[in-house]
Amino acid sequence: MRDLTGRSLRELARDVRGSSSSLSRYFSGQAVPSWPTVVALCQVAGRDPRPLREVWERARDESRASAESAPSAPVRNDLPHDITAFTGRGRELAALLGAARSSTMVAIDGMGGVGKTALAVHGAHRLAADFPGGRLYLDLHGFTPGREPVEPAEALRVLLAALGVSAGRIPDGVGERSALWRSELAARRVLVLLDNAADAAHVRDLLPGAGRSFVLITSRRRMVGLDGVEPISLDVLPSREAAELFVESAGGMRPGDVGEVVRRCGNLPLAIRVAAARLRHRPAWTLDTLVERLREGELAVSDVFGMSLRQLDAAQRRMFALLGLVPGEDIDAYGAAALAGIPPANARSLLEDLVDVHLLQEPAAGRYRMHDLLRQAARAEEAAADPGPVIARLADYYLSGMLAATKVIELVVVPVPIVVSQRPAALPGLSHDEALDWLDTEWANITATLSLAVELRVDAPAVGLAQCAFVISLGRRGGMPQLCRGLEVSRSAAEALGARRTLASHRYLLGAALLRVGRLDEAVPELEAARALMVAEGDSVGEALALEQLAQVRLYTADAAGAMELLREATGLVPSGASAVRVYIGVRLGRALVLRGEHREARELVLDLLETARGLDRQKVRMCLDVLGRSALGLGDARTALGLAEQAIAISRETRHPVLEAVSRTDAAVALRHLGDIEAATAVHAGALALLEEAGESHRMVHSLLPYAEACLATGDREAAARHFGQALEIATAQGVSYLVATARSALARVP
Missing domain, CATH: 1.10.8 (Helicase, Ruva Protein; domain 3)
Incomplete structure (x- = not known):
């Protein structure tokens, strides 16, 4: 099957949503892939997967039987590299190793720079073989300059995910997450290293209960408030x-x-x-x-x-001081150049100088990071200076990079106008794939810079970062709740700017984000306020987009007639030259027609838009294909619906929109159900849910489960329908999305 695809290992990994290392193990016979992976590979090769089912089942069964007598497969190991030239600490190391056999927790405390992390990591490596369930590491940033400590809720989310708990199973509350964490650890033997804790309260919810797992904690404070913890206090070296x-x-x-x-x-x-x-x-x-x-x-x-x-010259010393202000984990030469307002080549030379004298680390080629204590020293260099202008330059660099990326990647929403105050000296060259890779690499730094810009009242870049992050990420990165929070916290900055058009865009995007996390009651006033501001500005396109989002609220609540009224009003506002907006609103009108059962009208409308969409970008084409597929299914042509859904899946794979790929996968699964291919439908639907879980898109998971459950019911599979309706109800209830709770409960009641 691999040879039939004609693709490289890296291309196949992208096409089947897997990793190159996993595929390599499958192709070399070292492991048996999951059935959805086999199906995905067959789809890429253009072959029917069903003839392979029997041989796959034999391979799976043989693999399971072999696993019972074979050594365990490799497990998660997140420990940092063991420190080089580890010297001394014999007594403390012996105490740590001994405690691992008689206790469940050890806390290493001491002043900054005394070697707490070095001892903990070295000891953890010595103990690794005793903990076959995995070795987890998490820096809690309790004393990291310029960074808030990792909240217990977020720490638990990261730790649970490291144990393989899917995003959909992780509850929202700290107490519930802590209980689930203890439950997961109870059945495993795991070593957990919690580095740089602020105090006892910081880690209390992260500790194990019953079981044989072992937790190592490091902190500058003694953990006197924790029961059952074996303390190891470090002094300076003899x-x-x-x-x-x-x-x-x-x-x-x-x-x-x-x-x-x-x-x-x-x-x-x-x-x-x-x-x-x-x-x-x-x-x-x-x-x-x-x-x-x-x-x-x-x-x-x-x-x-x-x-x-x-030992540094003036330029090197200035760069060192400026790097202390960086809010993210690391930085590249272009970001450092923006910080200092110098060309990238000069910045790169200064960064390498700092690496040479061990005032800076280079954990990966071209990425630079500063030790916490060195960051303190760097900040002391700039203690009297206002950090606002420096952070503004860094924020404008990230914003400029994001705007450059929007020129070469496909966007789902129509972008709003965003102004950059200070253009950086240079940006990395960004092709389509390079732009997506750059966004993936810099995303944590972008969000950290946004938070600091809001805190420092660097208003214009903060607003631009929040708006651009939403526009770029919709359908691609997932994490919609985080994007929504970014727009919420920067709203005051948008108001402070005093620019009515900017505030209108911000409230429009915030309303769109609230809508996509299921907070409809909060989304509506934001969108209505945005519309009023657009009207006051004479912005008919902006008003049309606000109406389109208000129509989406109606569609979510099954008010297709109300949605169509708003969409027709929006269509009348769009000027003749705004092709992207016309397609965007027209496709939404097509969806409303499908919801009303007017499938021929929907098909005719969207077919008229398709040629225009082809002249715009692939995502606009995908939007048309989604509606055409659903209208085909409504007209009883499941084969055409499946073909259109597969085209839409291919587009989202090519443009790297996994969330939208999942939406089209659901459409394909529904079509397969109607064609009677239950096994393939189940596999495709499972793949869609896996993508949404990975992206943390619980709201969309419910919207994927409901139509598939309806297809199960329509094809007579009451058991599957009840199962999927029940799962939708469970997720909607856990996330507090009231309108979907009512929909799922009503649907479940219809199952005979």
Whole structure:
């Protein structure tokens, strides 16, 4: 089947929504793929998967039988690399290893730079074989400068996901998540390293209950408020161990007084490593030379950093200070250039200089990250300066990159006008795939910069980032609740700008986001306010788009007639040159006609739009195909409906819109049901739900379950219909989406 596709391993991984490593294992016979993966591969190859079912079942059964006597498959291992030149701490390490056999929790405390994480990671690697259920690591950022600690609810979400719990099964409340976390750990033997906790309250909900799992905690505070925790407190290294660490880190002994060097480093491991790195990269220096640099007084950690800073020229030192203000985890040379207002080539040179003296880390090629304590020292350099202009430049870089991406990728919604205050000196070259890769890499940094921009009242970039993030992500990244929160927190910034058109766009997008998480009662006033602002601005296109979203609210509540009234009003507002808006609204009108059962009218309307859509972009074509497929099904032509759904799936795969791919997969599954191919329908529908779960799109999961359940009912499979209606009701209830709770409950009651 692989040979028939004619695609590379990487292309196939993208096409079947899998990983290259997994496919490689399947193709080499090391593992048996899931049936949905086989179906997806067959779809790419253009072959019927059904003849393969029997041989797949035999392979699966043999694999299961073999697994009973074979060693366990590899499990999750998130531990950072074991630290190089780990020296000393013999007593503390022995205590940690011993506690792992007699206790469920150990807390390592001590001052910053004393080596808490180094000991915890080293000990965890020593214990790894004793915990076959997995080794998890999470930095809680309890003391990370410029970053809020990870909330317990978010920490639990990450940890549960690491155990393989799907997004749809993770409840919202901290208490419920904590209970589920304890339940999952009770049946496993897992090592969990919770690094950099703020205090006992920070980790209380993350601790295990009954079972054989083991939790390691590091913090600058003692965990006196936690019962049953074995404490290990770290002091500075003894002089002998400090000297050993220095010699090992410096690459060997040199003439001079090692004891004087480590004394002036305060015997702190981090300070010793920084000083040793300076020596290692200076072949002509002796220890006396290094001591000379340290002799200005008794040095704390910040003084050791100060010594390193004094070796920098003015440009290097300024870059170091500016990097301390970065709110995200890492940065690239273009972002650093924007921070400093210099060309990328200059920024790249300065970054490499800082890496060479170990004031900056390069965990991946072209990505730069700063240690927490070094970040503190960097911020001290700019303590008196206003960070607002620096963050504004960084935010404008990310915003400019996002806007550049919108020029080469397909968008689902019609973009709103967004202004960039300061264009960066340069942006990376972005083709279609490069733009999507850039967005994936920078997304956490973009959201962190948005949060800081809101906090610092850097209003224009904050508003632009929130708006552009929603426009780009709809149907692609998922995470709609997070996008909605971004628009909510930046709304005050949009109001503060005093630009009515900008506020109109913001309220329109916020209403659209609220709509897509099922908060209809909150979405309507935002959309109505946006419409009023658009009218006041004389913006007929904006008014039409607001009406289109208000019509979508009506469609969600099964008021097709009301939706059509609003959509026809919106159509009358669209000027002749606004082709994208005309297609967007016209497709929505087609959906309303399908909902009313007027399938021929829907088909004729959308067929008239299809040629215009082909001249716009592939996603506009996909929107037309979705409606044409549903109208074909309504007219009894399930074969045509399936073909149209498969075309729509291919478009969303090519444009990397997994959420929209899932929507079209649901349409394909419904068509397959009506064609009598129950097995294939079930596999395709399962694939759709998996995509939506991965994206955290619970609202869309319900909208996928309901039509498929209706198809099950229409084809006489009452048991499957009841199961899917029940699952929809469960998710809608858990997410508090009241209108879908009522719909799912009513549908479930119709099952005989």
